Amino acid sequence: MYFLITMHNPPSFFTTHCQQVSPVLNYVHSLTKTCIENGKVHTFELSSNSHLSSDGDWMVECPRSALEQLRKQDIHPFKTKKEAKDFAVLKQLRSYRYLKV
Numbered sequence: 001m002y003f004l005i006t007m008h009n010p011p012s013f014f015t016t017h018c019q020q021v022s023p024v025l026n027y028v029h030s031l032t033k034t035c036i037e038n039g040k041v042h043t044f045e046l047s048s049n050s051h052l053s054s055d056g057d058w059m060v061e062c063p064r065s066a067l068e069q070l071r072k073q074d075i076h077p078f079k080t081k082k083e084a085k086d087f088a089v090l091k092q093l094r095s096y097r098y099l100k101v
Contacts, residue, residue: 001077002084003070003099010051011099013075018091021073026061027051051099058101067101077101 005011010027012020030047046053053059060066070076078084081098088096 001079001101002081003075003077003101004084004088004093004096005099007095007097011097013070013073013099014093014096015074016076017074018093021075023066023069023073023075025066025069027059028061029059031057031059033057056100058099063101 004014006020012022015021030045033046034043046057048059051059084098
C-alpha cells in the first residue's frame with residue numbers, strides 16, 4: 001500500500017481531501033529487521049536520520065500503531081502506486097512522494 005506524502009522530513013501526509021496533515025508519529029533512528037533467505041534467518045540493523053531507511057523501510061517505532069493513527073486522521077493508503085499517482089494527478093498535487101508501507 002502507498003501513501004502520498006510531502007517532501008519534508010518528517011513528512012506530512014495527504015488526506016482524501018488533499019489536506020496536508022502532520023500526525024505525531026514516533027520516528028526512530030534504528031530498526032532491527034529479520035528475514036529468511038534460503039532457509040536461514042538473517043537479522044540486521046537499519047539506521048537513518050530520516051523517515052525512511054536507505055532500503056525504503058518506514059522508520060517508525062510501531063508501524064501498526066502509526067497506520068491506526070493515520071486512519072483516525074482520514075489518511076488512507078492506496079492499494080497500488082498507480083492508484084496513488086492517478087489520485088495525485090486528478091487532484092493536481094504538484095509536490096509529493098510515495099511512501100510504500
